[in-house]
Amino acid sequence: LSRLFFVSQIHFFLHLSPAIPMDETEAKIEELFKSKYKLIRYFAYSYLGDMDLAENVAQDTFVKLWQNRDNVYFDKGTVNYLLVIARNLCLNQLRSDKQRGNYEDFALRKAVNDFNIAALEDSTSLSLYSDEIRKLYGEALTKMTDKVRETFILSREKGLTYNEIAALSGVTPKAVENRMSTALKVLREYLKDFLPILLGYLALWVF
Amino acid sequence: MMEIEELYIRFFQNRCTPQEQKMLTDKMESDPAFKHEMVVLKNLYVSSLAKDEEASPEELAKFKERIGALGSERKLESGQKPDSRRAGRRIDFGKAALWSMAAAILLFLILNLNFNWVAKKSPVVPIESLASGDVNSLYTSKGVKGRVVLPDSSIVTLNSDSRITYPARFAGSTREVGFTGEAYFQVRKDSLMPMVIHCDRNFDIKVYGTTFNVKSYKDDRDAVTTLVEGNVKVVQNLDGKEIVTNIKPNESCVISKDGVAKVESYKDPKEKYAWKDGKLIFDSTPLEDAIVILERWHGVDFELLDPSKKNMPITATFTTESVVQIMDLLHFSLGIDYTISDNKVTIK
Numbered sequence: 001l002s003r004l005f006f007v008s009q010i011h012f013f014l015h016l017s018p019a020i021p022m023d024e025t026e027a028k029i030e031e032l033f034k035s036k037y038k039l040i041r042y043f044a045y046s047y048l049g050d051m052d053l054a055e056n057v058a059q060d061t062f063v064k065l066w067q068n069r070d071n072v073y074f075d076k077g078t079v080n081y082l083l084v085i086a087r088n089l090c091l092n093q094l095r096s097d098k099q100r101g102n103y104e105d106f107a108l109r110k111a112v113n114d115f116n117i118a119a120l121e122d123s124t125s126l127s128l129y130s131d132e133i134r135k136l137y138g139e140a141l142t143k144m145t146d147k148v149r150e151t152f153i154l155s156r157e158k159g160l161t162y163n164e165i166a167a168l169s170g171v172t173p174k175a176v177e178n179r180m181s182t183a184l185k186v187l188r189e190y191l192k193d194f195l196p197i198l199l200g201y202l203a204l205w206v207f
Numbered sequence: 208m209m210e211i212e213e214l215y216i217r218f219f220q221n222r223c224t225p226q227e228q229k230m231l232t233d234k235m236e237s238d239p240a241f242k243h244e245m246v247v248l249k250n251l252y253v254s255s256l257a258k259d260e261e262a263s264p265e266e267l268a269k270f271k272e273r274i275g276a277l278g279s280e281r282k283l284e285s286g287q288k289p290d291s292r293r294a295g296r297r298i299d300f301g302k303a304a305l306w307s308m309a310a311a312i313l314l315f316l317i318l319n320l321n322f323n324w325v326a327k328k329s330p331v332v333p334i335e336s337l338a339s340g341d342v343n344s345l346y347t348s349k350g351v352k353g354r355v356v357l358p359d360s361s362i363v364t365l366n367s368d369s370r371i372t373y374p375a376r377f378a379g380s381t382r383e384v385g386f387t388g389e390a391y392f393q394v395r396k397d398s399l400m401p402m403v404i405h406c407d408r409n410f411d412i413k414v415y416g417t418t419f420n421v422k423s424y425k426d427d428r429d430a431v432t433t434l435v436e437g438n439v440k441v442v443q444n445l446d447g448k449e450i451v452t453n454i455k456p457n458e459s460c461v462i463s464k465d466g467v468a469k470v471e472s473y474k475d476p477k478e479k480y481a482w483k484d485g486k487l488i489f490d491s492t493p494l495e496d497a498i499v500i501l502e503r504w505h506g507v508d509f510e511l512l513d514p515s516k517k518n519m520p521i522t523a524t525f526t527t528e529s530v531v532q533i534m535d536l537l538h539f540s541l542g543i544d545y546t547i548s549d550n551k552v553t554i555k
Contacts, residue, residue: 033270037262046253049221052396052416059270060360066274097399108225111232119246128254137255156256177213184248185211187255195247 026066028074033062036079040086047090047116057089076131083126091120124195133194140190144183151179209244218245219252272393276356341375347388350506352483357384357395361402364391364483367503368424389422391483394437406430410462413440420480427499433459433479443468487525494519494541498554505530508551516543516554 040061045054064085065072072081094117097109119125127133141149147169154165162180166173188195217223218231235242346369347353353365358376365371369388377383382402394402396416404412406423408430417437423430432441434454441452441460450468452460458472459479473479478488487504489497495517498509507530511517519541525533534545534552544555 030267030271033267034262035259037266037270038260039257042257043253046219050398052398056396059266059273062270063273063277067277108228108232111236112221112228115232115235115242115245115249118242119249122243122246122250124247124250125253128250129257133254156258174213177216180216181211181213184216184252184255187251188211188248191251195251 025069025074029062029066029069032065032074032078032082036082037062039079040082043083043086044090047120048093049116053093057086057093060089061086080126080129083129087120087125091117094120127194128191133191136191136194137187140187143190144186148179148182148186151176152183155180209241211248215245215248216252219249269393272362273360276354276362342372343375344370344372346370348506349503357382359395359397359402361395362393364393366390366422366482367506386421386423388424389420389482391418391420391480393418408462409444409466410468411442411444413442414438420483422479424499424503428464428496430462431459431479432462433473433476435476435480441468481524485526489521489523491520491522493517494521494543494554497521501530501533510551510553512553512555519543 037058041054041058044057045051048054048057061082065078065082072078094113097113141152144152151165151169154160154168155162160168162173162176166176169176214223214227214231218228223231231245235245345353345355345365347365347367349368351367355363355365355371357363357373359382361382363371366389369390370386371388371390372385374383377400380400382397382400384402384404385407386404387407392404392414394414394416398415401413401415404414404421406412406421407425408423410423410430412419412421412432414437417439418435419437419439420433420435421431423432432439432454434456436456438456439454441454441462443450443452443462443466445466452468452470454460454470455472457474457476458470459476460468461471462468478486478490481488482504487500489500492500495511498511501507502509521537521541523536523540528536530552531547534547537543538545546553546555
């Protein structure tokens with residue numbers, strides 16, 4: 001019977017082992033996960049274009065935060081830290097995608113990949129998430145016409161597809177695209193001091 | 208500044224036709240200024256539509272599962288990390304930390320011992336199609352459960368008497384894993400690199416990213432794959448012919464000894480994998496089958512002397528009961544007599 005006893009002891013141990021104490025930092029990470037996971041996933045999806053991969057990146061981002069929790073100072077800037085991790089994970093994914101090369105149309109996929117890599121590498125991929133800019137986005141809404149604003153808000157807040165917005169507003173999907181491009185124009189105009197948009201032309205001129 | 212066209216919006220959303228994509232990427236290649244402006248516009252577009260939204264409970268549970276799996280790993284590795292904040296925590300939770308450390312070391316030793324013991328007894332047969340290089344093989348002996356995180360961070364919870372074989376690094380176009388026994392797989396999603404689990408009952412499970420339970424013991428009557436979420440393909444290879452069975456969540460693919468597959472669906476399949484939460488559920492299970500499960504669960508041998516009792520149905524849920532307690536219960540409810548001696552239960 002001694003072995004029987006031993007076996008039940010093992011079970012006893014096994015039941016105990018997952019009891020990792022929850023402390024203040026872990027509570028903060030859980031809070032951050034709840035409020036920011038969807039944002040990080042959206043960010044990754046915007047550049048990877050694949051929801052499965054975006055979910056992996058978002059989960060990995062928070063795992064990395066958790067692994068690093070002893071060295072992270074939790075404040076408002078932690079969101080920025082999460083975005084930095086997510087960006088690097090997305091870049092890794094896009095670069096390894098390039099090497100893997102199992103695309104149907106390799107050259108085209110590579111070109112789109114290159115564009116997304118360039119977009120992530122640009123400083124605006126992170127800088128546009130600051131509180132200051134978020135405030136400007138709110139202000140820019142008042143500069144849009146009612147129809148454009150409505151379309152923009154439906155797209156952002158409700159996460160509707162353009163076809164859904166079109167059906168809801170009684171216009172064609174093409175008109176929705178048109179309104180979104182107008183919204184983007186307003187935003188670019190409103191934020192022009194923060195955007196290095198003319199730099200491109202300047203660089204071209206120098207070389 | 209360039210005009211913003213609807214086309215760009217479609218491009219940022221990945222909704223362009225290949226022709227449109229080609230036109231835009233060609234233009235970017237030949238005009239760096241245009242490319243740079245597109246880069247900034249994309250970032251503007253993406254960030255302006257970003258918003259905060261609460262994560263779902265499932266997403267949070269998945270995250271907790273992952274850091275939970277990491278937690279024990281880290282405790283095995285670490286040991287010297289003098290950090291003031293950690294030290295503070297250690298005082299608060301000193302006892303808990305010590306206990307879980309002891310448990311982790313014990314588990315590690317047991318897994319190791321069992322592995323070595325089995326390795327000597329029956330050398331690990333590498334699965335043919337596995338990529339060359341280092342191959343890991345892990346075995347949980349009877350009475351022990353284990354958990355392993357694969358190189359792609361998929362999580363596999365192993366029931367007793369199970370073996371999983373996997374490469375140190377997944378390479379190639381598929382993630383190849385060898386398996387026998389029972390396990391709860393939480394496969395990390397990767398739509399470009401499916402995972403193929405070769406079960407030794409002559410079938411493969413092919414998945415891209417999903418959660419499922421597989422029970423495939425060599426001596427069992429049926430091999431059962433139960434899907435929790437996502438989708439899986441069960442691929443049998445019978446006389447050179449491939450037979451594919453697709454199953455949906457809450458369905459099982461049951462393969463009998465003679466290789467016939469059928470699909471069963473359940474309202475609540477949880478009891479199929481309740482074992483991973485430490486529950487042993489019998490639902491009109493024939494005594495003969497229950498014995499096999501108890502042998503694995505508790506690491507003891509059973510002998511059934513009276514063959515007429517083979518099909519006696521058992522319905523019960525056990526959690527932390529010892530073999531003695533379980534046998535007592537069966538004695539009172541079914542009226543069966545038993546003796547225990549020398550790690551062996553004999554049912555008369």
